[in-house]
Amino acid sequence: NAGVTQTPKFQVLKTGQSMTLQCAQDMNHNSMYWYRQDPGMGLRLIYYSASEGTTDKGEVPNGYNVSRLNKREFSLRLESAAPSQTSVYFCASSGQGGDTQYFGPGTRLTVL
Amino acid sequence: KQEVTQIPAALSVPEGENLVLNCSFTDSAIYNLQWFRQDPGKGLTSLLLIQSSQREQTSGRLNASLDKSSGRSTLYIAASQPGDSATYLCAVNQGNQGGKLIFGQGTELSVKP
Numbered sequence A: 001n002a003g004v005t006q007t008p009k010f011q012v013l014k015t016g017q018s019m020t021l022q023c024a025q026d027m028n029h030n031s032m033y034w035y036r037q038d039p040g041m042g043l044r045l046i047y048y049s050a051s052e053g054t055t056d057k058g059e060v061p062n063g064y065n066v067s068r069l070n071k072r073e074f075s076l077r078l079e080s081a082a083p084s085q086t087s088v089y090f091c092a093s094s095g096q097g098g099d100t101q102y103f104g105p106g107t108r109l110t111v112l
Numbered sequence B: 001k002q003e004v005t006q007i008p009a010a011l012s013v014p015e016g017e018n019l020v021l022n023c024s025f026t027d028s029a030i031y032n033l034q035w036f037r038q039d040p041g042k043g044l045t046s047l048l049l050i051q052s053s054q055r056e057q058t059s060g061r062l063n064a065s066l067d068k069s070s071g072r073s074t075l076y077i078a079a080s081q082p083g084d085s086a087t088y089l090c091a092v093n094q095g096n097q098g099g100k101l102i103f104g105q106g107t108e109l110s111v112k113p
Helices: none
Strands: A004-007 A010-013 A017-026 A031-038 A042-049 A064-068 A074-078 A087-094 A107-111 B004-007 B010-014 B020-027 B032-038 B044-051 B055-059 B062-067 B072-077 B086-091 B102-104 B107-112
Touching: A004 A087, A017 A031, A017 A087, A031 A064, A031 A074, A042 A064, A042 A074, A042 B062, A042 B086, A042 B102, A074 A087, B004 B086, B010 B020, B020 B032, B020 B086, B020 B107, B032 B062, B032 B072, B044 B062, B044 B072, B072 B086
Parallel strands: A010 A107, B010 B107
Antiparallel strands: A004 A017, A017 A074, A031 A042, A031 A087, A064 A074, A087 A107, B004 B020, B020 B072, B032 B044, B032 B086, B055 B062, B062 B072, B086 B102, B086 B107
């Protein structure tokens, strides 16, 4: 049972480049989330998907887009990367919105 | 706006000691509270989840308590071991925004042999 998987593990981008972070869960969870973790700021919610077919903004959505491709997969896209988006990105999932959240291993992104 | 605070930011104890990590939150209208562990360079591992109607939860050497009215939660670790060294995060779920968690900054624990 893999739980929550994320790809890639590491990525370096130049300012203005685009990329998509992939997340998949095999726990048949309804809800999925994208967080970013920054020193001194802690973890903050970027976007979430309460169920397949729905997505909503979290605390820091600017500069990002998401797609809930199916029940298993939830991707995060940076259309034009900026140095301020250098961070560690975590995907998480839960059965329902109030349940225990399970996190992936993270993607470490550097934007030069 | 809900704010979550964890004090101290770092803690160093000798092996075998019992210890308490603190978490406080400003808005008592929470749905539940979750404690996580994060090892350096790794993701978060869920330790315990306490519903707003519960007073405590236990798992092995870990015991988490919740006093919603005073806006406090504690994580008690019994007989600490070097393998317990990690950053411990608490997070509050207010029951809206699909289960959004609001995190504290964490307490970095070092257990010395």
